[in-house]
Amino acid sequence: MGTISSAFAMTTGALEADQAALNVVANNVANANTPGYTEETPTWQENDPITLNGSSSGSGPTETGASSMRDRVLTERIDQQQQLASASGTRLTALNSIQALFSVDSGTSTSSAGDIGNDLTSFFDSFSSLEGNPTSSSLRQEVLSAASTLASDVSGAASSLASQKVALNQEASGVASQVNALTASIAQLNTQIQTTSPDSDAGTLEDQREEDVSQLSQFVGINQITTENNGLSITTTSGATLVSEGSSNPIETGLQDGVTHFLVGATDVTAGLTTGGGQLGGYLTARDIDIPSVTASLDQLAYSVSTQVNALNNAGTDMDGDSANAGNIFSESKQVAGSALSMGVVMTDPNHIAAAATGEGTGGSANAAAIAALSKASFVNGQTPSDYYSSFVSSLGATVTEVSTENTAQNASVTQLQTQNDSLSAVNLNDEASAMTTLERSYQAASQVFSMLNTIIASALNLGDQTTVS
């Protein structure tokens, strides 16, 4: 048994502890609407036992400070999903801009990338018309006019893609600056937390750090590593260290072949950042994968069409009687890369169009027919020019749809997790078990809805082969 004084000490301690707990609750209420604020609960710690004459007795609890109701595993899951959602959202915005270039409604009726499909048809049709009246000056002029429109729209599209790439470069650099500001802040908070609360939750400081990490997750894909004394190290998903306890390593930018590269120290981390997630990942995916892919398709189209048409024109006889030497209609491309941007019409005199085949005389039309027939020839990567263009635009549309689907699902996931986190960390009356039950109920109900839909779909399509969630 303890003494009377130690019993009093215990009672007083308990009262003090109660008061401290009330202060924590008051703080929660006062900060109910503070963004990023995490609910705090009082942490109780039993005092050292009092030992008298060889026997021990308890000495009551002491309130040792506030411990935030946070869960790093859940918070990291939210951050991880946020990184994916930010990356797909940013990429989707960029893809929508790219797709808008090739939308028929996007440009003027006379010249736009969206008209390339029609331009191809008009160009080859103009040779069909010329075949019917090969000496007509106006029809020859129409051929050059159609060629000019096609070349202008193709090079215009390539130029717009190049501009978008420059804009994405700037956006990505801006994000890197924001990342650096946040990592510097996190490093500073690490130092403060490790100094003031090495063994316990640091309350407001930890809230600030979580808020910074949450924002960082929107900008870049990261891994979080908890270190000793409540420290936190952060790396990119590819392993480059951004924060190591009290110090941060900034992401720096440098130009390489006109393209902005990202470095941590001396290491080029651009490729890792591209696949890593966050806005930076989204911008870099659009810049380094999506735009180059579309540009390469346009280059292939421009290269194949101009090379084939030039070759046939040089094989025929023009109105001046030049045989096998009539000249190029389109600018000559030495290689596929860059062909779209440089596509143009170099022929100025319509009389140099070789409508006649060699040996036919200047009034012949066999060569015009041969060029017109290119519209049905599979010379662009095994496809006709129009089919190639259509399939590349369809492929772009499918990519946009896929990324849109991913983004919708990822945002839904973030919303769910934040709801769960609110039940744990935010100041409200819902308890965690109730929130878990809601999630379970929602999942079960949704599964049943999906199952019914599957039945309806299988029935409507009469396939007997149901869609599965895998």
Place this chain on the structure above:
Amino acid sequence: MGERNEREMISQIGRNRRYIELKDFIREASRALAKLDADRLSELRSLFQELSRVAAEVDVKGQARLTLQVRDASKEMKVFARVIEATRDNLQVLYRLRDSRDGNLEYSAFLRGAGVFRGSSNGND
């Protein structure tokens, strides 16, 4: 959208394609799941039960229209499937968290070290 209106819309499926869009209901299901609106999902479950019954009764022409709607809703169905997958993953994370708090997983020691469960073993038990 009131439940009665929805039921009226459902009853039209297979008869007037412009009046009812299956994809809107699927989109609504994705939204409800994202917001964890279990009550709304239960309502939708009832509606799809009704839809399933109506779909079985429509004539050949109605069946063709329903098929068109189903094909038109493929993107929404894909999104819904992805949201369900994400929900299942999130549920797994939360189950593991619950287990870790209950001390059933090894990394519960990490959580105790973070200060959440401090103060339970120090003293004169």
